[in-house]
Amino acid sequence: MNSDLLQELLQLTEEEKLMLQQKKEVKKELYTSQDHFIVESEKFLNNNSMIMVRKHTRFVDFPKHKHNYIELNYVYHGTLKQTVGNERFTLKKGDLLFLNQHIEHELEACGEEDIIINFIIKPEFFSFIFSYLTSENLLSNFLINSLFNHTQNGQYLYFAVSEIESIQELVGKIIVEIMQPSFMSESTIKLYMGLLMVELIKHSDKMKYKEDADKHHTIIESLKYVEEHYQDASLYQLAEKLNQPHYALSKQIKKATNLTFKELLQEKRLSVAKDLLENTSLSITSIIEQVGYENISYFYRVFKSKYGYTPKQFRELTIK
Numbered sequence: 001m002n003s004d005l006l007q008e009l010l011q012l013t014e015e016e017k018l019m020l021q022q023k024k025e026v027k028k029e030l031y032t033s034q035d036h037f038i039v040e041s042e043k044f045l046n047n048n049s050m051i052m053v054r055k056h057t058r059f060v061d062f063p064k065h066k067h068n069y070i071e072l073n074y075v076y077h078g079t080l081k082q083t084v085g086n087e088r089f090t091l092k093k094g095d096l097l098f099l100n101q102h103i104e105h106e107l108e109a110c111g112e113e114d115i116i117i118n119f120i121i122k123p124e125f126f127s128f129i130f131s132y133l134t135s136e137n138l139l140s141n142f143l144i145n146s147l148f149n150h151t152q153n154g155q156y157l158y159f160a161v162s163e164i165e166s167i168q169e170l171v172g173k174i175i176v177e178i179m180q181p182s183f184m185s186e187s188t189i190k191l192y193m194g195l196l197m198v199e200l201i202k203h204s205d206k207m208k209y210k211e212d213a214d215k216h217h218t219i220i221e222s223l224k225y226v227e228e229h230y231q232d233a234s235l236y237q238l239a240e241k242l243n244q245p246h247y248a249l250s251k252q253i254k255k256a257t258n259l260t261f262k263e264l265l266q267e268k269r270l271s272v273a274k275d276l277l278e279n280t281s282l283s284i285t286s287i288i289e290q291v292g293y294e295n296i297s298y299f300y301r302v303f304k305s306k307y308g309y310t311p312k313q314f315r316e317l318t319i320k
Contacts, residue, residue: 037065051119056116084103096171129194174189
């Protein structure tokens with residue numbers, strides 16, 4: 001454990017000072033603008049950020065709530081007691097708990113030595129992860145439900161992995177990279193997070209979960225295909241690969257993701273183009289070709305529709 005970081009995290013935040021000085025209750029308006037207590041990522045993340053870490057506020061019970069993002073609780077020091085759905089947990093140092101947008105939970109007040117790191121993650125952050133996954137598993141099913149689930153089913157994955165050194169090392173690296181960002185932090189965080197997912201799958205015997213029994217093999221393979229072949233992907237090629245009629249596959253993709261295959265492919269291409277505009281000096285024409293578009297004016301139109309700026313305007317904004 002990084003002792004300097006621990007000492008930093010043990011310091012009282014302004015919010016915690018107020019908790020100790022005044023009534024010990026959560027100020028709902030700090031977390032949501034809605035009538036129902038749904039914590040909003042917009043309160044913590046700017047428009048260009050997909051992931052951040054935040055120290056959980058100590059000394060106060062946190063009432064029942066949901067999120068509009070994926071939350072990952074990590075016990076950096078001490079313990080965390082909370083009720084997820086109808087189940088009560090005591091997480092110890094090193095444990096991880098994934099919560100999707102639809103699960104309700106409440107947390108007991110943490111003491112001074114209880115340091116909990118909350119990862120606030122937009123679901124679309126995980127769209128890259130399927131290229132790391134080699135088979136259907138509970139973690140990939142959880143991510144698919146978080147990305148595309150429209151049934152509002154609450155899910156969690158609890159990993160008692162305090163003794164798994166490789167997982168602890170990766171989580172520590174992610175925390176440091178987010179808290180102390182550098183030029184390549186965004187790419188580095190994705191790499192570490194991908195490795196973390198692989199390690200968690202390898203140690204699935206340490207996992208407790210709540211999830212639906214629906215099978216997602218076809219959707220996982222479809223997402224992997226789009227991830228790996230977005231430049232020249234086609235529904236007919238994918239259908240042949242999966243040995244399914246293209247019209248049946250199209251319906252399955254639409255039902256699971258609420259997107260057509262064409263829309264799914266376009267989302268991936270635009271995401272890659274955005275990343276290249278932000279992080280490389282490639283010409284816009286080269287980027288358009290690299291992500292698989294032949295019609296430049298069409299690309300400009302769909303890019304502006306998605307992000308609100310032309311590719312040139314977007315690049316100028318990110319450089320400033």
